[in-house]
Amino acid sequence: MSIIINHLNYIYDEDTAMAHPALIDVNLKIPDGQFIGLIGHTGSGKSTLIQHMNGLIKPSSGNVFFDNEDINEQGYDKKKLRSNVGLVFQYPEHQLFETDCFKDVCFGPKNLGLPQKEVELRAFEALEQVGFDATYFYQSPFDLSGGQKRRVAIAGVLAMKPRVLILDEPTAGLDPKGREDILNLISDLHKKMNITIILVSHSMEDVADYVERIIVMNKGRVAFDAEPRDVFSHVKELEEIGLAAPQVTYCMQELREAGFDVDTGVTTLEEAKKEILKAFGKC
Amino acid sequence: MLRDITLGQYYRTESVIHRLDPRVKIVGTFSFIISLFLVKNFIGYAIAGLFLVICIKLSNVPPKFIFRGMKAIFFLLLITMVFNLFLTPGEAIFSFWKFQITKEGIKLAAMMGIRLVFLITGSSLMTLTTTPNNLTDGLENLLNPLKKIRVPVHEISMMMSIALRFIPILMEETDKIMKAQMARGADFESGSLIQRAKSLIPLLVPLFISAFRRANDLAMAMEARCYRGGEGRTKMKPLIYKKRDAIGYLVIVLFVALVIVFGRILFR
């Protein structure tokens, strides 16, 4: 068991007149190696939740365990935790600061107090893992395109060699090609290096295509926590909390209503194609 | 949330003081502060105190909000009073080791204390009852004559209001970048002074870049909306004096006169 969240509550601006709950009794188990989608509209508490997972926010009550140790206990090594649980913030390219990309990626491992050789090796590896062109290693990150900058920023977190990687809206503001590239990159990291991934996203289509488990947050609570096809079968409830199912799921439901014999639990384009062709006896 | 912090801590409510023209409040506050320095005796302070209490009462701002500002200057107040208490030469009434407390010292310390407390209370009353916007508008209007000697009054006030709008945004951004760097193992809290100063680089560089980007975007957005400086600009909310503002000015003049007569001329 990698991360366990136990009766977690968090209250914003505690002790002031503006206090309001951001997380209410959240219980989650995140085993090693899963690819999880975390969805919920703005203000549902998902950003607050992920910041608890690497100790950036202290819970108002409840616990967060990493490898069976309470991370908020006195004397727990937060730095080690942050190297194990990597967090890539929204628009991560805005945190780049060094004069060249390579140096920027070195920042994380350097903070871990590793020897210089190890630091550089890790930076090199991380940049390779994100598919960053070696000719740009020593260029200023500020001259790169949006998608490339974001790669460097993700490499900056990967260089800490995390076992769990949390990404907050990693595709925000990118064009379709950029979005696809980044999602493929994340999926590769999951497959090749067996990193646990938690992907925070607004796009149901993106989430449905990649993840094996979806956690839906609403008003600070976990509303759903299941496989994509289970979660997206609750179309009505999802819509009530301002979310939606992937377009193809709606398609299949409408086809069913029109009298086609198709499975309405379909969440990806490939599945939908197969189902429809099956209904037409084409395969 | 950081976005809720507003500079100048405006307290939203209905009152005569809130409705007063910002120019009256600015002029009033300055007159009040100046009068505090003209007063020579406690009768003057009593009058000023009474005036202040009446204004607070009229403003409908809960006194605890007004005195909250006092916490920040508590140490300044203490130091000022202690220095005055011990370092004023004169007729000693109490002494130990190298220090002595004099009669003059007590009087001076008390006066300085009252002066500081009144000064802070008076100016917080102004910021609590006037929106930052109104304040900049009022200031711009009052400083208008300086345009003749080529002081860019409009530009200064535009800069002030843009700063007021972006301070909360940049504060939130600081928090975000700080957390992002902490997630990469950065440590902003421990180490020597030099180490700590150095650890701020990963925070300050992205913050400056972001501020410049925002400034650039904003300049473009302003141009796109036909902004071309103060020339020929009209106002959505022009400052217009009403009857109550005239009364306000009258009260201020009366107050200053009263303080000078009783606090300086009649009783020395």
Place this chain on the structure above:
Amino acid sequence: MKKMIRTDKLVFEYIRRDEEGNVEGITRAVDNVNLNVEPGQFIAILGHNGSGKSTLAKHFNALLYPTEGEVYVDGMLTEDDEHLWDVRQEAGMIFQNPDNQIIGQVVEEDVGFGPENMGVPTEEIWERVDESLKAVRMDQFRKSSPNHLSGGQKQRVSIAGVIAMHPKCIIMDEPTAMLDPNGRREVIRAARALNQVENITIILITHYMEEVVDADKVFVMDKGKVVMEGTPREIFAQVDKLKELKLGVPQVTLLAHELRKSGLPIPEPILTRKELVEALKACR
């Protein structure tokens, strides 16, 4: 009838310099673009990041001037200094980042910013602010601080700020790129309402294909050139070409395209779910 916007062989180049300020090369961001926009149309410009679409858009508001060729807004040459403020008043602009285009600290004051700059009398500013906020349905937030609004609401305030200047045309430069799905819907709905109710010409620049389905005309840009031009139906019929241009296609369109490739006789293109269901029914 005068064209709302007309560009004639528009070219925009900028000079890249290295750190010492030496010329490294010249980039042609917009390359020989000829484009006509009729009054009252809803136009979409598509293209991946760096295709030159934003650079093109900035020409319509006289924020940039052509290196070669000409841009006319409502018959006025944008380079004419005499018309500069008329051009900017007639062709309003909405930008990507909702935080970086709101100037006022209170919603209504921000909406009044444009009219103030134009020298509109006070009373009329209030009327304009009222009607503009109503047009984007933000009137209940008029006294709020922009910092407390959601991204979609902020963009609607920006739109109100432009409407208050009584433009004939609004250019929206990726107004939804930084928003969540709810915010995106709000903004697109507002844009469509302005087009239909107030008859304001809308030029929407985006890379979300779902948003352009209802446009009157779509231009697709790549490497500074307009490479495709037509109704959404004509554009979406070319799924493979769109993919080549690194553009995404709505999931239903893509599904229909795939089914067609697998041998189902579905007409191209399919733009909505309803169309797909109807087409499949017809196949049965």
